[in-house]
Amino acid sequence: MKNEKFKTLKVLSALCILHFAFLICAKAQETPPPPSAPKVVNIPAVKEKTLPNGLKVAVVERKNVPLVTVRLLIKSGASSEEMEKAGLANMTASLLTKGTKTRTATQIAEQIEFLGGSINAGAGWNDSFVTVNVMSDKLDAAMTIMSDVVLNPTFKQQEIDLLKSQSLDNLAYNLKQPGFLANYVSSAYSFKEHPVGGTTAALNSIKQQDIIDFHKNNFSPARAVLIFTGDITEAKANLLAQKYFGKWKSPAKTILGSGDSSNFPPKSPVGTKNSEQNLSKIRRILVVDLPNSGQAAVKYLKGLEAGRVNYNGGKVGVNPVYYPSIVMNSVLGGGYSSRLNQEIRIKRGLSYGAGSAFSWRVENSNFATSTQTKNESAAEVAELVLDEVKKLADKSVSASELNPRKLVLTGDFGRDLETTQGLAAALADLYSFELPVAELNSYMKSVQGVSDAQIREFAKQNLAGGDIIIVGDAKVFMDDLKKRFPNMKIEIVKAADLDLSKLN
Amino acid sequence: MRKFPAFLSMLVFAFVFSQSVFGQAKITPLNIKQRALPNGLKVVSLQDASSPTVSVHVWYNVGGKNDPQGRSGFAHLFEHMMFKSTKNMKSEMMDRLTEDVGGYNNASTWDDFTNYYEVIPSNYLETLLWAESDRMANLNVDDANFKSERDVVKEEYRQSVLAQPYGRFFEYISSLSYQTHPYKRGVIGNLDELNAATPQDANDFYKLFYRPDNAYLIVAGNFEQAQLDAWTDKYFGRLARPSGAIPRVTTVEPDRAQEKRQLTTAPNVPFPAVAITYLAPNSKSADIPALKIAETILSNGESSRLYQALVYKQQIAQEAVFSADVRVDKGLLYFYAIASEGKKPEELEKSLLAELKKIQTSPVAANELAKAKNQLITRTLQERETNDGKALAIERAVAYQGDPNAVNTDIQKLQAVTVADVQRVMKKYFTDKNRVVIYYRQEGK
Numbered sequence: 043m044k045n046e047k048f049k050t051l052k053v054l055s056a057l058c059i060l061h062f063a064f065l066i067c068a069k070a071q072e073t074p075p076p077p078s079a080p081k082v083v084n085i086p087a088v089k090e091k092t093l094p095n096g097l098k099v100a101v102v103e104r105k106n107v108p109l110v111t112v113r114l115l116i117k118s119g120a121s122s123e124e125m126e127k128a129g130l131a132n133m134t135a136s137l138l139t140k141g142t143k144t145r146t147a148t149q150i151a152e153q154i155e156f157l158g159g160s161i162n163a164g165a166g167w168n169d170s171f172v173t174v175n176v177m178s179d180k181l182d183a184a185m186t187i188m189s190d191v192v193l194n195p196t197f198k199q200q201e202i203d204l205l206k207s208q209s210l211d212n213l214a215y216n217l218k219q220p221g222f223l224a225n226y227v228s229s230a231y232s233f234k235e236h237p238v239g240g241t242t243a244a245l246n247s248i249k250q251q252d253i254i255d256f257h258k259n260n261f262s263p264a265r266a267v268l269i270f271t272g273d274i275t276e277a278k279a280n281l282l283a284q285k286y287f288g289k290w291k292s293p294a295k296t297i298l299g300s301g302d303s304s305n306f307p308p309k310s311p312v313g314t315k316n317s318e319q320n321l322s323k324i325r326r327i328l329v330v331d332l333p334n335s336g337q338a339a340v341k342y343l344k345g346l347e348a349g350r351v352n353y354n355g356g357k358v359g360v361n362p363v364y365y366p367s368i369v370m371n372s373v374l375g376g377g378y379s380s381r382l383n384q385e386i387r388i389k390r391g392l393s394y395g396a397g398s399a400f401s402w403r404v405e406n407s408n409f410a411t412s413t414q415t416k417n418e419s420a421a422e423v424a425e426l427v428l429d430e431v432k433k434l435a436d437k438s439v440s441a442s443e444l445n446p447r448k449l450v451l452t453g454d455f456g457r458d459l460e461t462t463q464g465l466a467a468a469l470a471d472l473y474s475f476e477l478p479v480a481e482l483n484s485y486m487k488s489v490q491g492v493s494d495a496q497i498r499e500f501a502k503q504n505l506a507g508g509d510i511i512i513v514g515d516a517k518v519f520m521d522d523l524k525k526r527f528p529n530m531k532i533e534i535v536k537a538a539d540l541d542l543s544k545l546n
Numbered sequence: 547m548r549k550f551p552a553f554l555s556m557l558v559f560a561f562v563f564s565q566s567v568f569g570q571a572k573i574t575p576l577n578i579k580q581r582a583l584p585n586g587l588k589v590v591s592l593q594d595a596s597s598p599t600v601s602v603h604v605w606y607n608v609g610g611k612n613d614p615q616g617r618s619g620f621a622h623l624f625e626h627m628m629f630k631s632t633k634n635m636k637s638e639m640m641d642r643l644t645e646d647v648g649g650y651n652n653a654s655t656w657d658d659f660t661n662y663y664e665v666i667p668s669n670y671l672e673t674l675l676w677a678e679s680d681r682m683a684n685l686n687v688d689d690a691n692f693k694s695e696r697d698v699v700k701e702e703y704r705q706s707v708l709a710q711p712y713g714r715f716f717e718y719i720s721s722l723s724y725q726t727h728p729y730k731r732g733v734i735g736n737l738d739e740l741n742a743a744t745p746q747d748a749n750d751f752y753k754l755f756y757r758p759d760n761a762y763l764i765v766a767g768n769f770e771q772a773q774l775d776a777w778t779d780k781y782f783g784r785l786a787r788p789s790g791a792i793p794r795v796t797t798v799e800p801d802r803a804q805e806k807r808q809l810t811t812a813p814n815v816p817f818p819a820v821a822i823t824y825l826a827p828n829s830k831s832a833d834i835p836a837l838k839i840a841e842t843i844l845s846n847g848e849s850s851r852l853y854q855a856l857v858y859k860q861q862i863a864q865e866a867v868f869s870a871d872v873r874v875d876k877g878l879l880y881f882y883a884i885a886s887e888g889k890k891p892e893e894l895e896k897s898l899l900a901e902l903k904k905i906q907t908s909p910v911a912a913n914e915l916a917k918a919k920n921q922l923i924t925r926t927l928q929e930r931e932t933n934d935g936k937a938l939a940i941e942r943a944v945a946y947q948g949d950p951n952a953v954n955t956d957i958q959k960l961q962a963v964t965v966a967d968v969q970r971v972m973k974k975y976f977t978d979k980n981r982v983v984i985y986y987r988q989e990g991k
Contacts, residue, residue, distance in 0.1 A: 072634045074643060074676050077669040081598035081768060106596045107931050109924070148858065151848035156913065158920030160847065177924055204861060211817065211864045211886050218711045218814040334813035336708025337701070378650075379641045388638065391697025394705045414705050446646030453648025457665065460597055461931045 083456050083486070088469065088479040089276045096264035097287055100479065101279040102271045102465055108178045110272040111462040112185065114192060115470045116170040117267075118260035120238040121403065125230075125543065129240020130248055131165035133205060134256045138163045138172060140201040142194040147201060150187060159184050161191070167238055168403065169474040170260070175463055178273035182282065189286035192261070197253050209245050220332055220339035221414055223537060224513040227330055230542040232343035232509045233408045241542050262292040267473040272462035324428065325507050327530050328545075329523070331516035332537040338420035338514025342411045342427045346504045349405035350475050358476045365488045366496035367400060367407075367504075372447040373439050373497065374398050374430060375411055377454075380447070381430050382411060392419050396427070404475060409505065417518035421526045424510050431508075434501035438494045452486045513537070573926055575954040576936060579771065581778070585787040586759025589778055590940050590950045592766040594933060599649070600767030601933035602674050603663040604682065605941050608755035610657045610733030611795050611875070617743050619735015622655035623699045624751050628662060629653075630691040633684035635677065637691060643670065643677055655733050658874040659945045665934050668768035672777050678763070679781040682756060687748040696740055703734050712884065714812040715819050715986040722808050723823045723878055723982050727799035758785045760792050762950075764940050767933035799825065799876045805981045811989035817864070818891040818987040822898055823880040824980045829872045829946035833974065835959040836967035837870045837879065842918035843910055843968070844868040844901065849917070851905070852881075856897050862889040866898070872946060879975055891985045906972045909965045922960060 089101045116135075123130040139161055140147040154161045159176030161184075172192055176184040216222040216239075229235045236244070268287060270279040324342070352361040368376075375382040375398025382396040396413035411431070415423045439447075458464040459482075472481055481488075512519070516534060523532060535545075581589040613620040629651075630637045644651040649666030662681075666674055707713035717732050724730030763782065765774055802825060827833050844851050845868040848858070856866035863883040871878045881902070883894040929935035943952035 072676075072680070074634075075672045077647070077667070077673060080667055080669045083598055106594075107927050109927050109931070148849065148854060152917075155847040155849045155921060156917045158917075158922075158924035160924075175924070175928070177920075177927065180920075204858070207861070207886065208857075208864060214816045214887070215711055215864070215884075218816050220709055332814070336710070336713070336814075337704045377645055379638070379645050387698055387701075389694070391694040392701065394698060394702040414709060415701060416704055446642075449648035450645055453645075453650070453667075456597075456648070457599070457650075457932070460599075461928070 085483050085485075086459070086465065088482065090479070091280055093263070093284060093288055095288065095290055096262075096292065097283065097290065098267045098473070099280055099283040100267060100269045100469055100473070101274065101276045102469070103275060104272050104462065104465070107462075108273045109462050110176060110178045110181050110270060110274050111466045112174045112181070112188060113269040113271075113466040113470055114172045114188070115267045115269065115473050116261055117168075117265045117474055117476075119165045119169045120167045120236070122260060123256070125236040126244055127248055127252055128236035128244035129209065129238070130244075130252055130256050131170055131260075132238055132240065133202075133209070133245075133248060134253050134260075135163045135165045135170040135172070136205060137197050137201060137253060138191040138195045140205065141196045141198050142190045143196060144194070145187070145190060150191060154184060154187050157184050161188060163191070165238065167235070167401065169470070171470065173463070173466070181274065185282050185286045189290075192287070193290055195257065197250060197257070199250055202248075202250055202253065206245055206248065209240060210242060213239065213242060213245070217537065217540075218332070220335050220337055220513040221412065223330060223332060223540075224339040224341050224412075224511050225410075227328065227513070227540070227542070227545065228341060228343045228410060228509075228511055231328055231511065231545045232410075233345045235408075236542065243541075243543070258293050263287065263290045264292050267470070269466045269469050269473070271465040271469070324530070325509050327424075327510045327512070327523070327527060327532045329516050329520070329532060329534045330511070330513040330537050330540065331534060332513055333515055333517075335417065335514045337414040338417045338423075338512055338519060339412070339414050340420055340423045340427060341413075341511045342424075342431055342508055343511060344409045344505055344508030346400075346407045346409055347405075348407055348500075348504060350402040350407065351404050351477065360477060360481060360488075363496075363500055364402075366492050366500045368451060369444070369448055369489060369492040370434060370497040370500055371398055371400060372451050373443065374434060376447070377450045379450075381433075382413065382427065385426050385430060386413055386415070386423055390426075392416075392423055392426075396423075402475075409508070417515045418522075420512050420514055420519040421523040424512060424523070425526055428510070431501075431505050435498060435505060438498055441494070444494055444497075448489050448492070451489050455485055455489075573923060573930075573957055576930075576940070578940065578950055578953065580950060581775065583758065583779070583783050585783065585785055586757075587761055587763060587782050587785070589763045589765075589782075590944070591764070591769075591771065591774055592936055592940070593769065593771060594766060594936070595768050597933065598668055598768055599665055599933055600668040600671050600765060600769055601663065601665045601937045602671070602678060603661055603762075603764040603766075603937045603941055604678050605762040605764060605944060606660045606662075606755060607760045607792075609655060609659045610731065610735075611728040612755065612793070613728065613731060613735065614747060614751065616739060617735075617747060618731040618739040619699065619703070619733070620739075620743055620747060620751065621660060622733050622735065623696060623740060623743055624748055625653050625655045625660050625662075626695045626699055627687055627692065627748055628681055628685065630695065631686045631688070632680045633686065634680050640664070640677060640681075643673055656945075657729055657733055659941075661941055663934065663937065665767075665932075671765070671769055671774070675763075675777045675781045679785060682758065682761065682782070683785045685752055685756070687745045687752070689745055692745045692748060696743060700737055700740055703737060703740070707734060711812075711815050712819060712986070714810070715821070715882075715984075718808075718810050718984055718986065719821050719823060719878070719880060719882070722806075722810075722984055723825070723880070724799055725802075727797050727875060728795055729799070729873065729875070753788070754790075754793060757788050757792070758782060759787050762941070762944050764937045764944075764950075766937040766940070795875065797875075801825065802980050802982070804979050805983065807983045807985075809985045809987075811987055811991075813989055815986065815988040817885040817887065817889075818894075818985065819882060819884045820891045820894040820898070820986070821880055821882040821982075821984040822895065823878050823982045823984070824975050824977075826870065826872060826877040826879045826975065828876055829874050830948070833971045834870075834872055835956070836963045836971040837872070837975075838922070838960060839915065839918050839963045840905065840968050840972055841868055841870040842921055843914050844905065846918070846921050851901055852883075852898070855901055856883055856894070860893075860897060862886055862893045862897060866894075874946065891987070895983060902972070902976055906969065906976065910968050912965065915963070915965055915968070919961065919963075926957065
């Protein structure tokens with residue numbers, strides 16, 4: 043479907059971008075009224091304090107709605123578990139709310155929900171968390187429950203068994219969805235990691251002692267940050283922190299010393315080396331056959347050596363390539379009008395949506411594009427995705443395209459901070475990398491300062507040499523795929539026989 | 547919905563967006579201002595200077611139930627066309643005016659209405675009022691755009707229905723629960739009827755439903771009242787009020803005469819599922835608040851009755867839900883559960899009905915009622931953290947009560963619900979003959 047009509051549309055679209063505020067299009071009879079003077083975005087102040095036991099407390103006051111979010115960040119996640127125990131961090135965190143020395147799982151749920159609130163616990167790759175969101179006049183009661191689940195979990199066998207069977211059922215359900223399955227496979231195939239939610243074999247192998255050990259080794263005040271956002275004062279937050287977490291002691295032995303950022307958090311495995319990259323080629327193609335799948339999921343994936351953090355003379359800071367990379371991603375696949383969505387959805391109607399994202403680790407990162415299309419067009423979409431990734435390294439991004447894509451990022455950022463939960467998550471993100479919270483204030487300026495040259499350089503250095511993964515009804519698209527990628531080795535596995543530990 | 551992998555008619559989302567809310571704790575009423583223009587456009591505004599943004603919503607009284615005959619899914623397909631060109635705007639210019647300046651836009655089609663909305667830095671308010679008025683009156687539907695966008699909607703259908711193990715299940719809940727009402731067709735439609743749609747259909751549909759006297763403009767956020775009123779007059783006041791009548795759905799879904807049971811199948815279904823549906827009263831019924839409280843008691847959170855019984859104690863389901871899916875005409879009250887490994891749909895049905903019987907025959911505990919009210923207040927407060935959330939709440943008041951003030955009065959009605967009210971409504975609507983039971987499992991098994 044690459045025809046002249048689409049090229050014409052693209053040119054028109056670029057013109058409109060250039061002149062959006064005072065648009066003069068050929069047939070237009072009216073132009074939109076221009077904006078008035080902008081109002082200032084307020085970035086809230088973060089007040090920090092460290093309790094005697096080493097627990098850091100961070101508070102952001104916001105009074106417009108009588109709600110508070112409390113988020114406890116633990117700076118250990120799935121990166122601290124082995125592939126054979128994939129899912130251990132997430133199970134450990136999830137089990138916190140399933141029973142303490144004085145409360146059963148049902149009592150925990152009843153008591154927090156009686157307050158109208160909720161409590162959630164889980165783990166990501168870099169961190170684990172427990173969050174509470176509740177009306178501000180019920181915060182004290184909610185914190186009683188929150189501290190109990192963090193300090194006194196019992197990890198009863200019957201709760202482990204139930205969570206395990208729930209996780210396995212959930213996995214079986216998700217593995218029937220092409221999009222989930224593609225992400226699941228990519229963790230091992232492209233990034234040499236494992237799925238945070240676990241694999242069937244790993245979940246089955248996790249024992250009570252594994253959970254107790256993971257908890258003992260990772261949950262300690264010195265590795266935690268307690269974040270309050272919303273309708274609460276700094277003084278009250280510190281009082282509650284001391285009252286409910288002041289007696290929390292670090293276990294006698296932890297796997298890592300406190301506050302030592304040189305070996306913390308644990309270094310993640312690193313993807314393909316830059317030197318191995320071939321700028322003109324992808325590395326390989328993997329097809330996962332899911333017969334009768336309603337669509338095919340198509341991804342391009344690349345493990346990067348660029349991490350979120352940079353160590354400069356022992357000082358932790360944001361990696362200088364971080365901001366160029368997120369602006370680049372905004373151009374390529376962040377938001378509705380990004381290039382991938384333009385090419386795949388808007389111009390060709392091949393998908394409901396297409397995008398891309400980085401998953402950051404301390405010293406490396408994972409880059410992935412995502413889209414779903416009818417099985418018939420899977421190979422065509424794979425080509426389109428590759429074209430767009432390559433284009434970033436080959437051609438500069440014009441100012442008329444770049445500036446709006448920066449505003450997409452800063453606009454999203456401002457809106458994320460509007461809710462107490464979004465604000466707490468943004469802070470937790472920084473703390474999980476040991477980055478200073480001043481990054482919140484400099485974010486907009488850092489994004490604005492990215493140049494087209496930086497983006498192109500980043501793309502050249504990092505994006506080539508990745509993998510394509512397609513999950514769908516293989517019989518429908520295999521012939522087309524072979525035709526479009528005649529010199530590539532295409533590996534095929536059946537979804538039903540999938541074993542992540544055997545993917546290389 | 548235009549951008550996200552969900553169109554909001556999907557029953558699974560009904561709970562999240564349920565129209566109710568409230569409790570004992572005080573919620574500050576939203577101080578809304580209302581106006582009506584001579585051309586019939588109604589305007590609701592709500593000032594809030596806590597962020598430098600403003601949310602603009604245009605709500606149209608047209609939804610999936612208004613799809614033309616043989617064109618299921620059309621109202622939603624048409625929603626996508628509203629982002630294409632107008633007399634004064636190129637295709638996708640709404641994105642230039644929102645996304646490109648740090649805002650965003652979207653739209654969603656429901657059974658009963660369609661909304662278009664954007665959140666923008668507040669200094670762009672006039673620009674967006676101009677743009678919304680332009681697409682209310684000056685849309686162009688061209689062939690190429692229509693075909694391309696129809697392909698996008700077909701992919702949306704594949705993604706949300708065909709590529710999800712339980713996508714077809716939720717479509718069956720609508721299609722098998724209604725006998726005559728157009729709600730039975732669902733909002734997303736089907737591939738054949740989407741393929742049959744033409745640009746002419748779009749032009750006809752636009753003329754019938756997209757007019758100032760069939761719309762509400764809702765603005766929430768950082769603006770000056772006098773300036774908003776002046777801009778509204780300037781850009782919307784000049785639109786003509788068409789003379790023809792707006793077609794309305796008059797079909798009344800008949801009461802059910804006897805229990806109906808149906809077995810359905812699909813590919814890639816890992817575990818069987820069961821739905822049990824009952825016809826609900828319409829959204830203005832005085833029984834709705836008590837049904838919303840029952841929904842919360844049965845199904846909100848891990849302490850809820852269905853989670854505790856089917857998921858936690860019996861361990862026969864990985865998910866067990868009750869939803870009061872309230873609509874302008876008779877909606878649906880439905881239970882559904884997805885089995886755990888090795889469990890049978892018969893067990894799910896039996897347990898769901900046992901929980902129903904329990905709430906019908908014994909009064910709910912006073913602390914369960916208080917808990918439900920607290921949960922609903924918290925949810926209301928969460929929604930009110932953003933301008934967009936407040937505008938959405940006003941929209942639901944308009945859609946389901948026909949009155950923006952319901953955004954404040956609905957809360958009082960929920961607050962007044964008693965233990966006896968809950969028991970009464972659970973007996974009234976959940977009768978054997980008002981029941982449809984749907985089994986769903988892997989095909990060929």
